[in-house]
Amino acid sequence: MNVLVVGSGGREHALVWKLKQSPLVEKIYCAPGNAGIAEEAECVSIAPMEFERLIDFVKKNAVDYTVIGMDDPLAGGIVDAFEAEGLKVFGPKKNAAILESSKAFSKNLMKKYGIPTAKYEVFSEYEKAKEYLSKQEMPIVIKADGLALGKGVLICKTMEEAQSGLAEMMLDKKFGAAGATVVIEEFMEGPEVSILSFCDGKTVIPMVSAQDHKRALDFDEGLNTGGMGAFSPSKFYTDKMDEECMKTIFQPTVDAMAKEGRPFVGIIYFGLMYTKNGMRVIEYNARFGDPETQAVLPRLKTDLLEIMLACTNGTLDKMQIEWYDNAAVCVVLASGGYPESYEKGYPITGLESLETKGIMAFHAGTAKKDGNFVTNGGRVLGITAVGESLDEAIKKAYEGVEMVDFEKKHFRRDIGIKKYN
Ligand code: AMP
Ligand code: GLY
Numbered sequence: 001m002n003v004l005v006v007g008s009g010g011r012e013h014a015l016v017w018k019l020k021q022s023p024l025v026e027k028i029y030c031a032p033g034n035a036g037i038a039e040e041a042e043c044v045s046i047a048p049m050e051f052e053r054l055i056d057f058v059k060k061n062a063v064d065y066t067v068i069g070m071d072d073p074l075a076g077g078i079v080d081a082f083e084a085e086g087l088k089v090f091g092p093k094k095n096a097a098i099l100e101s102s103k104a105f106s107k108n109l110m111k112k113y114g115i116p117t118a119k120y121e122v123f124s125e126y127e128k129a130k131e132y133l134s135k136q137e138m139p140i141v142i143k144a145d146g147l148a149l150g151k152g153v154l155i156c157k158t159m160e161e162a163q164s165g166l167a168e169m170m171l172d173k174k175f176g177a178a179g180a181t182v183v184i185e186e187f188m189e190g191p192e193v194s195i196l197s198f199c200d201g202k203t204v205i206p207m208v209s210a211q212d213h214k215r216a217l218d219f220d221e222g223l224n225t226g227g228m229g230a231f232s233p234s235k236f237y238t239d240k241m242d243e244e245c246m247k248t249i250f251q252p253t254v255d256a257m258a259k260e261g262r263p264f265v266g267i268i269y270f271g272l273m274y275t276k277n278g279m280r281v282i283e284y285n286a287r288f289g290d291p292e293t294q295a296v297l298p299r300l301k302t303d304l305l306e307i308m309l310a311c312t313n314g315t316l317d318k319m320q321i322e323w324y325d326n327a328a329v330c331v332v333l334a335s336g337g338y339p340e341s342y343e344k345g346y347p348i349t350g351l352e353s354l355e356t357k358g359i360m361a362f363h364a365g366t367a368k369k370d371g372n373f374v375t376n377g378g379r380v381l382g383i384t385a386v387g388e389s390l391d392e393a394i395k396k397a398y399e400g401v402e403m404v405d406f407e408k409k410h411f412r413r414d415i416g417i418k419k420y421n
Helices: 010-020 052-059 069-074 079-084 095-103 103-112 125-136 161-170 239-261 292-301 304-313 351-356 390-402
Strands: 002-007 025-032 067-069 120-123 141-143 154-157 182-186 192-200 204-206 215-217 221-224 229-232 267-276 278-285 329-334 358-363 368-370 372-375 381-389
Touching: 002 010, 002 079, 010 025, 010 154, 010 292, 010 304, 025 052, 052 079, 052 120, 067 079, 069 079, 069 095, 069 204, 079 095, 095 103, 095 239, 095 267, 095 278, 095 292, 103 182, 103 239, 103 278, 120 125, 120 204, 120 229, 125 161, 125 182, 125 204, 141 161, 154 161, 161 182, 192 292, 192 304, 204 239, 229 292, 239 267, 239 278, 292 329, 292 381, 329 390, 351 358, 351 390, 381 390
Parallel strands: 002 025, 002 067
Antiparallel strands: 120 182, 141 154, 141 182, 192 204, 192 267, 215 221, 229 329, 267 278, 329 381, 358 381, 368 372
């Protein structure tokens, strides 16, 4: 089969890398991809939101199957556009991708179907939101309803902070249209875990657990980022918790979406928190997580393309998905200054030496200049290693981190060493 992956980050590099291992794959393309992905796939310079150009490319190049990595095209209805042309594609339709693209929708769904989550209220009018907020205890959480590059969540410790955050979101439109509606919710405490899962509209099969590190600096200091690293498995999430979540969260979510006439086909990412009252949903994503995917896919034994096709064909209940009994760690190398301003174009050295050690580099923001890799984004590379134990994987990933260099290289030294162990 000829396969096209849509997206350009470390997640898409990991998807391309894993899909390429499938004996079913003849040729693999990525749109738009990046310089690292170009080593493994033919990159085509079409942006993920250019649905018509993508469809045209797929038809002209006899692409049999398209895999959507990112949230924006899913929320914009890329799957509907492909299916309207009779093309096979992996991902949820627009009416199901809303599970991620509207936090008000997902919170209301959880309330309606009794899926455990933080208590909340939804507001579209600033004055009403302000009045409600003034009566709440601190800390409190304010979330923009729509997609805001993972930045639309404010954890407010003081009333002053909360009121100014709300005004920035609703009046100053800091997150644009995404903040026109807000969710104000109870602050929860506990360790977090990310469970990515395969869904075919009826059946849901969770993958091995993962945890990510969102803050820019060690020990969860600094600004929120797209993710500074991830590891799998989680250190606290047991098989028993997985069974429990299957009953209270995973299957109920998939059943709820089907009941609402929005069958979910693709990946549901369950962002969970283990509170003193039990497991709660923090959020849903309608796609693979980044960088969790880089730590999860190296542990997958079963052919990824076969699983994806089973999702699209509605036959996931027939699949046996197998995982390696090991651990994986992905440490993100970022450009100094990320997630605020940073420079690009610095030469990257040491990548060749990783291969000899069996360490992987998933490229997120790289380009090629005069035949050499240079930095080209905030998150540059995801240095990833597997090991028999988490400690072994951490050690190996950090060996890789030391081998690769570029000016103003920034990374966290505590990936896999989370405070809740
Ligand atoms: P989200 O984009 O909804 O995943 O939120 C980003 C991060 O904010 C989460 O990973 C949590 O660390 C934190 N967060 C979100 N909602 C809550 C909440 N209700 N209580 C405490 N922390 C939260
Ligand atoms: N790692 C969080 C996300 O992909 O949204």
